[in-house]
Amino acid sequence: MICSAILALAFGIASVAGGPSIPRGRNCGTYIDDQTVATKEMAFKLHQVAPGTLSPSSASSPKLNVYWHVISKDDTLEGGNVPDSQIAAQISVLNSAYSSTGLSWVLANTTRTVNAEWFESAGPEASIQADMKAALRQGGPADFNVWTVGFQKGKAKGLLGYATFPSSYEAEPEDDGVVLLYSTVPEGTTPGYNKGHTLTHEAGHWAGLYHTFQGGCGPIGDGISDTKAEKIPSAGCPVGRKTCAGEGVDPINNFMDYSDDECLTEFTPGQIERIQSQMRTYRRVSFAGQTEGSARL
Numbered sequence: 386m387i388c389s390a391i392l393a394l395a396f397g398i399a400s401v402a403g404g405p406s407i408p409r410g411r412n413c414g415t416y417i418d419d420q421t422v423a424t425k426e427m428a429f430k431l432h433q434v435a436p437g438t439l440s441p442s443s444a445s446s447p448k449l450n451v452y453w454h455v456i457s458k459d460d461t462l463e464g465g466n467v468p469d470s471q472i473a474a475q476i477s478v479l480n481s482a483y484s485s486t487g488l489s490w491v492l493a494n495t496t497r498t499v500n501a502e503w504f505e506s507a508g509p510e511a512s513i514q515a516d517m518k519a520a521l522r523q524g525g526p527a528d529f530n531v532w533t534v535g536f537q538k539g540k541a542k543g544l545l546g547y548a549t550f551p552s553s554y555e556a557e558p559e560d561d562g563v564v565l566l567y568s569t570v571p572e573g574t575t576p577g578y579n580k581g582h583t584l585t586h587e588a589g590h591w592a593g594l595y596h597t598f599q600g601g602c603g604p605i606g607d608g609i610s611d612t613k614a615e616k617i618p619s620a621g622c623p624v625g626r627k628t629c630a631g632e633g634v635d636p637i638n639n640f641m642d643y644s645d646d647e648c649l650t651e652f653t654p655g656q657i658e659r660i661q662s663q664m665r666t667y668r669r670v671s672f673a674g675q676t677e678g679s680a681r682l
């Protein structure tokens with residue numbers, strides 16, 4: 386399922402890059418076609434868990450455990466051996482970016498694995514990513530697993546990261562989490578993308594958000610009413626860009642667009658509502674101010 390969605394990645398990028406000189410921007414591998422979005426949204430509408438209705442015994446805290454898996458080629462930083470200090474800085478960036486969402490992130494464990502094949506070639510379409518995830522994933526639906534790799538060979542070459550959606554957890558729990566380019570963390574070496582917002586963006590998918598350019602200028606788009614529709618991903622920091630008719634400019638400062646890290650600053654209220662709703666429905670996370678059980682008094 387997520388695999389068939391990801392197989393369509395090539396089409397998504399090709400149609401985006403098909404125009405004369407559209408810059409590519411951040412290269413996220415979390416691709417989902419509009420048909421799959423429509424199917425998922427229908428199911429979400431049917432199964433959506435309302436605030437305050439999770440059973441207290443099965444609910445998880447919005448203070449999320451982060452299980453960080455450093456995959457490296459060797460013991461060097463260039464080989465992917467990200468130091469604890471950069472991981473800590475990345476968790477701080479996540480906490481700032483998500484401060485208005487009700488979610489927070491706490492590093493629960495870091496594992497370190499030297500495996501050159503995983504480091505170089507793991508990717509959404511590579512079968513070895515399943516081995517890597519199966520060997521290392523920890524926790525349940527509300528636990529955030531991150532694998533840092535190099536995306537140096539094969540079809541995933543040049544990716545910044547990719548994520549699974551909350552709605553995929555039930556069918557494929559072992560696949561759940563984010564695979565991230567190791568050099569996108571704060572103080573990393575990837576130009577334009579080294580302030581930590583690649584993980585902010587991928588965590589947004591993991592928490593239930595689509596790209597702001599999902600569905601282009603069409604009526605459904607990313608399913609969020611306060612993110613303006615956008616025909617194509619942003620790149621760099623194109624302030625004032627406008628690619629669809631109607632009021633307002635493209636949401637290039639939104640964490641779910643493709644701008645450079647320094648240009649990404651916000652989630653909208655509509656996205657925050659969706660994060661909470663998706664996290665509640667598919668990851669059994671209960672948020673403050675929505676006391677579970679009170680609805681039944």
Ligand SMILES: *[C@@H]1O[C@H](CO)[C@@H](O)[C@H](O)[C@H]1NC(C)=O
Pocket residue numbers: 493494495496
């Ligand atoms: C971290 O995970 C490893 C591998 O599962 C485990 O051996 C270790 O005990 C864990 N450490 C902590 C602090 O939980």
Ligand SMILES: [Zn+2]
Pocket residue numbers: 413414415586587590596
């Ligand atoms: Zn993305």
